[in-house]
Amino acid sequence: MSGEKSRAEGEEKPRLAIRRHTDRCFHEVEEVVEGGYIVEGFMIREDEVAEVRQTGEDGGLPACE
Secondary structure, eight states: OTTOOOOOTTOOOOOEEEEETTOSSOEEOSEEETTEEEETTEEEEGGGEEEEEEOOTTOOOOOOO
């Protein structure tokens, strides 16, 4: 996997949601990696993130702003 960091099989998602500076809505984080977050298979760098919040027990995302 050429240096990629991935969740071990069976490991839970981090229960986080992020919103970039240009977004109104939050996106579910699939994985936290060095220097950023994986969302829908893409890495979002930490410096692009405006806000990080915990998701609800049911996995629900925070409301859009």
